[in-house]
Amino acid sequence: MPTFEYAPAPESRAVVDIASSYGLFINGEWVDGHGTTFKTVNPASEEVLADIHEGDASDVDLAVKAARTAYSRVWSRMSGADRGKYLFRIARLLQERAREFAVLESLDNGKPIKETRDVDIPLAAAHFFYHAGWADKLGHAGLGPDPQPYGVVGQVIPWNFPLLMLSWKIAPALATGNTVVLKPAETTPLTALLFAEVCQQADLPPGVVNIVTGARETGQAIVDHPDIDKIAFTGSTGVGKMIARSIAGTRKGVTLELGGKGANIVFDDAPIDQTVEGIVRGIFFNQGHVCCAGSRLLVQESIAEEVTRRLQRRLATLRVGDPLDKNTDVGAINSRAQLDKITQLSEAGEAEGAQRWDNGCPLPDKGFWFRPTVFSGVTQTHRIAQEEIFGPVLSVLTFRTPQEAVAKANNTPYGLSAGIWTDKGSRILWTADQLKAGVVWANTFNQFDPTSPFGGYKESGYGREGGRHGLAGYLKGSN
Amino acid sequence: MSSAPADAAVDATARARDFLGVTRLTNAALTTWLHGLPGVDQVGCEARAAGLGTRSIKNDSKRWAIDLAISMIDLTTLEGADTVGRVRGLAAKALTPDPTDLSTPRPAAVCVYGDMVAAAKEALGDSDVKVAAVATVFPSGRASVPVKLLDTKDAVAAGADEIDMVIDRGAFLSGNYLEVFNQIAKVKAVCGAARLKVIMETGELVTYDNVRRASWLSMLAGGDFIKTSTGKISPAATLPVTLIMLEAVRDWRDVTGEQIGVKPAGGIRTSKDAVKFLVAVNEVAGEDWLDNHYFRFGASSLLNDLLLQRQKLRTGVYSSAVYIADDSPSTAY
Numbered sequence: 001m002p003t004f005e006y007a008p009a010p011e012s013r014a015v016v017d018i019a020s021s022y023g024l025f026i027n028g029e030w031v032d033g034h035g036t037t038f039k040t041v042n043p044a045s046e047e048v049l050a051d052i053h054e055g056d057a058s059d060v061d062l063a064v065k066a067a068r069t070a071y072s073r074v075w076s077r078m079s080g081a082d083r084g085k086y087l088f089r090i091a092r093l094l095q096e097r098a099r100e101f102a103v104l105e106s107l108d109n110g111k112p113i114k115e116t117r118d119v120d121i122p123l124a125a126a127h128f129f130y131h132a133g134w135a136d137k138l139g140h141a142g143l144g145p146d147p148q149p150y151g152v153v154g155q156v157i158p159w160n161f162p163l164l165m166l167s168w169k170i171a172p173a174l175a176t177g178n179t180v181v182l183k184p185a186e187t188t189p190l191t192a193l194l195f196a197e198v199c200q201q202a203d204l205p206p207g208v209v210n211i212v213t214g215a216r217e218t219g220q221a222i223v224d225h226p227d228i229d230k231i232a233f234t235g236s237t238g239v240g241k242m243i244a245r246s247i248a249g250t251r252k253g254v255t256l257e258l259g260g261k262g263a264n265i266v267f268d269d270a271p272i273d274q275t276v277e278g279i280v281r282g283i284f285f286n287q288g289h290v291c292c293a294g295s296r297l298l299v300q301e302s303i304a305e306e307v308t309r310r311l312q313r314r315l316a317t318l319r320v321g322d323p324l325d326k327n328t329d330v331g332a333i334n335s336r337a338q339l340d341k342i343t344q345l346s347e348a349g350e351a352e353g354a355q356r357w358d359n360g361c362p363l364p365d366k367g368f369w370f371r372p373t374v375f376s377g378v379t380q381t382h383r384i385a386q387e388e389i390f391g392p393v394l395s396v397l398t399f400r401t402p403q404e405a406v407a408k409a410n411n412t413p414y415g416l417s418a419g420i421w422t423d424k425g426s427r428i429l430w431t432a433d434q435l436k437a438g439v440v441w442a443n444t445f446n447q448f449d450p451t452s453p454f455g456g457y458k459e460s461g462y463g464r465e466g467g468r469h470g471l472a473g474y475l476k477g478s479n
Numbered sequence: 480m481s482s483a484p485a486d487a488a489v490d491a492t493a494r495a496r497d498f499l500g501v502t503r504l505t506n507a508a509l510t511t512w513l514h515g516l517p518g519v520d521q522v523g524c525e526a527r528a529a530g531l532g533t534r535s536i537k538n539d540s541k542r543w544a545i546d547l548a549i550s551m552i553d554l555t556t557l558e559g560a561d562t563v564g565r566v567r568g569l570a571a572k573a574l575t576p577d578p579t580d581l582s583t584p585r586p587a588a589v590c591v592y593g594d595m596v597a598a599a600k601e602a603l604g605d606s607d608v609k610v611a612a613v614a615t616v617f618p619s620g621r622a623s624v625p626v627k628l629l630d631t632k633d634a635v636a637a638g639a640d641e642i643d644m645v646i647d648r649g650a651f652l653s654g655n656y657l658e659v660f661n662q663i664a665k666v667k668a669v670c671g672a673a674r675l676k677v678i679m680e681t682g683e684l685v686t687y688d689n690v691r692r693a694s695w696l697s698m699l700a701g702g703d704f705i706k707t708s709t710g711k712i713s714p715a716a717t718l719p720v721t722l723i724m725l726e727a728v729r730d731w732r733d734v735t736g737e738q739i740g741v742k743p744a745g746g747i748r749t750s751k752d753a754v755k756f757l758v759a760v761n762e763v764a765g766e767d768w769l770d771n772h773y774f775r776f777g778a779s780s781l782l783n784d785l786l787l788q789r790q791k792l793r794t795g796v797y798s799s800a801v802y803i804a805d806d807s808p809s810t811a812y
Contacts, residue, residue, distance in 0.1 A: 006540050271523065273519070326533070
């Protein structure tokens with residue numbers, strides 16, 4: 001009997017229309033930047049998708065001026081109910097154009113269409129719907145009777161969930177009455193630029209949302225701009241620290257959502273098959289390009305072998321390849337630079353004596369790829385247990401008692417996420433209480449919802465996004 | 480069919496003692512073992528099943544899967560109104576599923592009540608299509624053990640190749656696992672060469688923990704197949720329940736080296752659904768189970784939808800259902 005081969009099932013590219021080059025979206029219009037241009041590529045094929053303008057300080061200044069004007073003349077004078085109408089409109093447009101966004105996101109980012117279709121885009125729309133509802137109820141959010149927006153907010157987002165991170169930033173900012181200058185990541189600007197088109201389609205007043213593409217210097221120009229009232233950043237802890245230093249001593253507000261080295265703790269009474277699924281979702285979802293990834297598996301020593309064996313068997317069924325194929329589970333690494341970093345840290349793991357295992361699946365010739373990889377025999381002192389790899393690489397550590405699990409989980413400069421797997425409710429509550437992590441999942445992992453606040457402890461940042469707590473980050477004096 | 484019933488039941492008990500590492504097989508020993516199996520998280524299990532359901536099976540792989548699914552069907556009629564004529568019709572359908580395309584594979588078996596076994600046997604002749612008989616006072620199983628055994632023997636004597644028995648759900652739900660075990664072992668003992676499918680009626684067991692425990696208990700007692708449902712209770716064969724059973728047979732083989740079959744039955748009516756189950760078999764139990772010796776669909780109307788899809792793949796156009804010769808029952812079990 002032959003094996004069950006799944007024939008290619010590619011989602012059609014025809015639904016997207018990528019221009020050869022894109023300008024900056026400032027004051028409701030497309031303008032050329034004053035800087036150079038750079039190329040955004042499809043990481044699965046290294047095909048150039050479009051030329052992108054690199055906004056310089058003068059472009060950022062134009063965008064901030066547009067945002068300031070829109071804030072003082074239009075957006076701050078508008079009722080919450082009217083702001084909400086725009087947000088509802090944007091949310092509906094995101095749903096209507098969901099397929100287009102999903103395909104474009106997969107092309108530009110390398111993540112599987114299964115995830116953009118079922119996670120990224122629906123959640124992005126959900127964030128706009130959720131915050132649209134808050135726009136006229138801010139006085140009832142428990143943040144004072146008449147909470148006030150900052151004004152102009154500068155936002156810098158990462159490449160791992162391009163449109164979703166945009167929605168986490170823009171939806172609450174607009175709902176609370178701020179206007180926005182946003183810079184998408186240099187490797188994934190396309191869905192932000194398509195979002196600009198949605199803003200036009202929704203008749204959003206010019207200047208309320210400005211999209212300035214670029215790299216590090218564009219981001220620095222936003223952070224340094226004197227007329228920006230608040231900075232919201234999601235990205236690496238290194239850049240987060242630079243931002244914190246840059247704005248120290250200024251009047252700017254700030255929220256930072258940074259790196260992580262999430263512990264996924266498996267007790268010996270865990271529901272084992274679902275735990276294996278949760279481990280996979282924790283670290284191989286989005287190629288492990290997830291700040292809250294469960295990249296450290298802490299498993300009780302008595303079941304470590306069993307869990308590892310089951311995990312390896314499960315990994316053999318993960319399908320790595322064309323992100324547009326509907327059956328792909330793990331897509332391409334977002335960039336050459338990221339692939340190099342993952343490769344280098346994995347080599348360090350081997351050199352330090354951890355046992356490396358990957359699923360041996362074939363990889364495409366072109367593009368940036370890394371096999372789902374598990375390191376067992378990892379100890380706390382290994383670099384792969386301490387540093388954020390931001391790739392499909394899992395470090396397996398063991399523990400003997402709940403106390404040891406908690407101590408090891410907390411023994412990191414990060415504190416973004418953690419997972420607990422056990423059949424005992426009381427143990428979930430005890431463990432969650434001990435963990436220094438902003439998000440703790442019990443018997444699940446990597447679940448997101450706009451109603452639930454998300455953010456970190458320690459070097460994973462400060463401030464929360466989502467829920468009532470997320471609103472506070474965009475309202476003066478309530479953060 | 481020569482083994483003495485009593486001896487085989489003793490064998491099952493001896494094997495279970497050995498497996499559990501106990502000197503006497505008691506209900507307490509079985510309870511400790513079954514309750515020590517890892518729990519099932521309902522949300523996670525259902526999410527995994529839904530994830531498997533999103534696989535997109537196209538072109539050649541779809542063609543392959545449809546033929547495989549057809550070959551795995553236990554074409555079933557289990558109605559009070561069954562007649563010899565109806566059973567003959569079903570058998571004819573099994574022998575020639577699609578008269579317009581004789582390359583169409585045949586279903587694995589025809590599944591009938593015990594008193595229809597002889598008619599089914601006769602109609603199927605010496606073909607490779609097996610006859611499966613439901614027994615042990617299907618579907619409720621509420622009768623004394625001697626009656627259940629007689630029901631089974633009767634079907635075996637009439638020539639049944641396979642016996643689909645029901646477990647005593649009352650005993651299971653009241654925690655009397657030893658009674659469930661003994662009944663399965665005794666039925667197995669009178670099956671002779673017939674393969675035994677153990678129907679757990681998962682819709683009455685309700686929780687996934689119960690499904691996992693009943694699966695292991697049925698395998699321990701000597702079932703050759705574990706089967707979800709009678710088709711008379713809703714919900715019948717859901718994908719999450721089948722997932723739990725596939726995990727059970729996979730893990731059982733890891734421990735014992737013995738490969739047990741799985742049969743979801745009831746409620747699987749479309750090709751799309753059948754393909755989802757095959758994806759689950761492939762990715763959870765593994766390709767060793769992609770064979771009608773180890774995986775079956777208990778269904779009736781499923782066959783015609785598979786034939787419709789098969790014709791569509793062959794000709795490029797959908798035909799009306801009226802072009803599918805239909806001798807199978809209109810109600811789906």
